[in-house]
Amino acid sequence: MKIYELGPAPSARRVSIFLAEKGIEVERQHIDIRGGENLSEDFKAKSLNGQIPVLELDDGTTICESVAICRYFDEAYPTEYSLFGNNALEKAQVEMWQRLVELRGLLVAMQAFRNISGIYQDRENCIAEWGEESRQRLIEFIPTLDKQLAVTPYIAGNNFSIADITTVILCDFIQNLEIQIDDSLPNLQRWYQHVSERPSIKA
Amino acid sequence: MKIYELGPAPSARRVSIFLAEKGIEVERQHIDIRGGENLSEDFKAKSLNGQIPVLELDDGTTICESVAICRYFDEAYPTEYSLFGNNALEKAQVEMWQRLVELRGLLVAMQAFRNISGIYQDRENCIAEWGEESRQRLIEFIPTLDKQLAVTPYIAGNNFSIADITTVILCDFIQNLEIQIDDSLPNLQRWYQHVSERPSIKA
Incomplete structure (x- = not known):
């Protein structure tokens, strides 16, 4: 499992804060957005919106959109208290x-x-x-x-x-x-x- | 429980289709958007975004944003199969x-x-x-x-x-x-x- 990101970018930071709140550590790979690395065909094949962050699961399935990534971790690693609400x-x-x-x-x-x-x-x-x-x-x-x-x-x-x-x-x-x-x-x-x-x- | 709406508006229709899929019937009250009824103080007190649709629960709690309304019904009236996904x-x-x-x-x-x-x-x-x-x-x-x-x-x-x-x-x-x-x-x-x-x- 790996997250492709540009750490300080707002949407990448949302995922990082969410993971820190849940105490989950995930491997990260830096993508150079300003240099256009996200415009490559290789990256676009992983990210439907052509943006970071992207979560890549071990079977190669990819999820883009920061809130969707947060929801994956919320559901796959449930804790007593959910950041998406509890009733x-x-x-x-x-x-x-x-x-x-x-x-x-x-x-x-x-x-x-x-x-x-x-x-x-x-x-x-x-x-x-x-x-x-x-x-x-x-x-x-x-x-x-x-x-x-x-x-x-x-x-x-x-x-x-x-x-x-x-x-x-x-x-x-x-x-x-x-x-x-x-x-x-x-x-x-x-x-x-x-x-x-x-x-x-x-x- | 009541939904304030303008039936054919895209966001109201989203909620209507969602409720029909779940087989839930809810009282509706028409709001005249073109005439500016949503701009009244009375309506703005119910709807944080000043827009329809708005769900009003029996205790007076209100929820705006169509997807939030759908999520309420998905959670409060759970069925075997959720339109928000099942794992x-x-x-x-x-x-x-x-x-x-x-x-x-x-x-x-x-x-x-x-x-x-x-x-x-x-x-x-x-x-x-x-x-x-x-x-x-x-x-x-x-x-x-x-x-x-x-x-x-x-x-x-x-x-x-x-x-x-x-x-x-x-x-x-x-x-x-x-x-x-x-x-x-x-x-x-x-x-x-x-x-x-x-x-x-x-x-």
Whole structure:
């Protein structure tokens, strides 16, 4: 079993934090994204979306998409406490927040960053105006997280979940967009300081 | 228990097909999206993303995001066969395909449609150039589905899953973008004709 990744990339870090929370160690192989190693036919045969991370099982089966990789480990290595939720309502609430943070947060932040910076303009059309619009929508979304954290200790409720991992990744990533978790977001700020102390996130 | 929805909207239809597959009937309440009923404070208090569908439980707890609603029913009303997969690998493969079809298909199609048509320009900035770019990326993604369906009977493998439901919704929605599942996509075409015969999808 092996994970192909670029360690500091947001989606690779999501898997790393998830595995650290579960105490699972997996062999890693570095892929040079900026150099275009993920554009090779060999890599594309492993990764349906052409992206890292990719989990390769011992029989050669490959799984891409970071959340799908996390779900594999959650199911194949069950522990008493699941980061995807532990009853029907909790699982639905984790899924809801996971999607909210991803679809209105992380993906929007990625579109903002890629379209404003043009970091991958050698391989995609960048439309700066959409980047700026995305950055604005992201700024409008972030207070939703602060409001939630005023009433619950973690993003999806009373327990730390994969939605918290996605939110940590978001909070770190938005620094690339010159957006800060400042004093106008006291609950998000407090939560961020608190979860940053977890060994999985410190690592 | 009640679902707030606009029946023909893609995300409401996903939940309807899912419930029909599971044989669950739930009370529905129509929400007038074009008229802006979802913009009211009353609705926003129920729906964190301001969108339909929203599931309201008998104790007043609400869940938005269509996949989260499906997951609630999958967990709260378990059947022998889950549309989210039935072992660790299958669950990971369903999650992977569900995400691929959603993140590279349905969401891209929505961004294309909203930005090209300007249907919600009374409530969002539309950037036609991003709409056209999204439409092009969607056209480049669709053959991935055809290629998969050349080797597996359903999107995520041997069994019908929520990833097939999302793909049906995508195939129907792209007609708004004048994209057809034509003879250049024989496997996707065959799969579409086959799954369209399911009572849940015919309804």
